[in-house]
Structures are given as C-alpha cells and as structure tokens.
Amino acid sequence: MGSSAPDVYVEEHNVIIAPGGTATRAWPVYWSAIWIGALSALAVGLIFGFIGTALGAHQVGKKIVHLHDLSFWGLVFSVAGAFFSFVVGGWVASSIAGFRRAEDAALHGAIAWLVAQPMFLVLAAFGAASFFGTWYSGLAGTPVWASSSSMTADPNAAIIARNSAIGAVTAMLIGLVGSCIGGWLASGEPMSLTYRRAKQERPERVRARAA
Amino acid sequence: MELFIIEGGSMAYVIMWLLGLPLSLIVLLWLVGIGR
Numbered sequence: 001m002g003s004s005a006p007d008v009y010v011e012e013h014n015v016i017i018a019p020g021g022t023a024t025r026a027w028p029v030y031w032s033a034i035w036i037g038a039l040s041a042l043a044v045g046l047i048f049g050f051i052g053t054a055l056g057a058h059q060v061g062k063k064i065v066h067l068h069d070l071s072f073w074g075l076v077f078s079v080a081g082a083f084f085s086f087v088v089g090g091w092v093a094s095s096i097a098g099f100r101r102a103e104d105a106a107l108h109g110a111i112a113w114l115v116a117q118p119m120f121l122v123l124a125a126f127g128a129a130s131f132f133g134t135w136y137s138g139l140a141g142t143p144v145w146a147s148s149s150s151m152t153a154d155p156n157a158a159i160i161a162r163n164s165a166i167g168a169v170t171a172m173l174i175g176l177v178g179s180c181i182g183g184w185l186a187s188g189e190p191m192s193l194t195y196r197r198a199k200q201e202r203p204e205r206v207r208a209r210a211a
Numbered sequence: 212m213e214l215f216i217i218e219g220g221s222m223a224y225v226i227m228w229l230l231g232l233p234l235s236l237i238v239l240l241w242l243v244g245i246g247r
Contacts, residue, residue, distance in 0.1 A: 068247045075246030076237055083233045174236060181228050191224035 014100060027104060029111065030097035037093025037112030041179070042119060044088045048081030049132040058134045064163040065156045070134060078135040078167070079174060086113055086175040090182025102189040109183025113176050135171040138164030 052058040057073035064070060070078075090109025099105040123129060124139035184191055241247060 067245045070246045072241065072246045075240055079233050079237050079240065083236070084229075087229065170240070174233075177232065181232070185225060185228070190221055191228050192221075 033096035038115040041089025045085035052077030082171040082174040083178040086178035087182035090179035094183040094186035105183040105187035109179035113179035135167035138168030
C-alpha cells in the first residue's frame with residue numbers, strides 16, 4: 001500500500017449464506033408490503049392527476065379524437081404521473097418487505113402494480129378514472145347499465161375508443177416500468193445493467209479456475 | 212451455499228433512471244405525435 005492510501009479503509013459487505021436445494025428457490029411474497037405499495041401508487045397517481053387537472057394540463061371529459069388533442073403538458077403529467085406513482089409504489093412495497101436483492105425487490109414492485117390494476121378498473125367503472133389524468137380515463141368503458149345509444153350516435157366513437165385504449169395501455173406499461181425501477185431502487189443495489197453480483201461466481205467454476 | 216455481496220448503490224444511477232426514463236418517454240411520445 002502506498003503512502004497516499006487512506007489510514008482507514010472501510011468496506012461493507014452483507015453476506016447472506018443460504019443453503020442450496022429446491023426449497024430456497026421459492027420467492028417469498030410479502031402481501032402487506034404489496035398492498036401498501038399499491039395504495040401508495042394510487043395515492044400518488046391521484047395527487048399527480050389532481051395537480052394536472054388543477055393546472056389545466058388534463059382536460060376532464062374531453063374525447064380524444066386525434067392523439068394530438070392531448071396537450072403537451074397533459075402528456076408530461078400523464079407520463080410523470082404514471083411513472084412516479086408506481087416508482088413510489090414499488091419503492092414502498094420493497095422497502096417494507098426489506099429486500100436487499102434487486103430481483104426480489106423489482107418482483108414486489110411489479111406485484112404492487114398488478115394489485116393496483118383491478119383497483120384502477122373498479123375506480124374507472126365508478127367514474128373516477130379521469131381523476132388520475134386523461135390517459136387513465138381510457139380504462140373506463142361504457143358501463144353495462146348505461147345506455148349505448150349515445151355511443152352509436154357518435155361517429156368518432158371507434159377512433160375515441162382506440163385512442164383511449166392507446167392512452168390507457170401506455171399509462172399501464174409506464175407504470176409497470178416505474179414499479180420495477182422503484183423496487184430496484186429500494187433494494188439499494190447499483191442500478192446498472194452491467195452490474196454483476198458475486199452469486200454468479202459458481203464455486204465449482206472458481207475451483208476449476210484455481211486448479 | 213451461495214454468497215451474495217451487495218454494495219451500495221450510486222446516486223448517479225438513481226438520477227439517471229428517475230429522470231432519464233420519463234424524460235426520454237415524453238420526448239419519444241411527443242415525437243410520434245402525441246400532445247402536439
């Protein structure tokens with residue numbers, strides 16, 4: 001060690017020693033963490049939706065005949081709302097479960113996203129989807145108890161249905177990406193795709209290299 | 212027996228994912244004609 005080396009060198013390693021076998025291949029699922037993550041995502045999505053509506057970024061009740069009918073700020077709020085609500089949801093789920101591995105953490109983020117989807121559909125069925133922004137309002141179809149005469153009268157109904165579906169699926173997929181990233185963030189592992197963990201060094205390979 | 216070594220995450224990666232991903236999505240969607 002040269003003279004420029006620091007006097008004290010602190011290196012933190014968390015070593016988890018797990019026995020092999022099929023039993024340890026199961027991924028434990030922490031449901032209470034997942035529920036809280038999904039509810040957090042809904043709450044943050046609602047906050048983004050209301051702020052967007054209050055600032056005039058989302059136009060409530062507007063039918064999207066052309067995709068460029070969405071305003072630029074509507075686009076910004078929809079993407080940011082869908083992304084960050086589920087980043088928070090995934091982060092909360094993985095933090096409460098306390099994962100240190102990115103895979104388990106991202107899995108729990110994704111499960112929190114899964115749990116939030118039927119919640120969105122139920123809220124949309126009750127007419128609350130537009131609270132989350134223009135894009136999520138596409139989740140609301142025509143309820144079975146509503147008359148379909150107004151739908152058939154609108155010549156743009158098919159185009160509006162297509163654009164609503166595009167908006168809704170985009171928001172959902174952005175949310176899924178966000179939930180995995182939020183979970184990964186909570187695990188504390190470096191968020192680099194080139195990062196490799198010591199797990200991948202199989203003991204037999206290490207022994208073979210040493211021989 | 213498996214050995215996991217977990218090191219601390221870097222803030223630069225966190226910022227890159229949390230800012231870069233939504234910003235690039237917004238730009239991409241705007242370029243395909245949404246919100247113009």
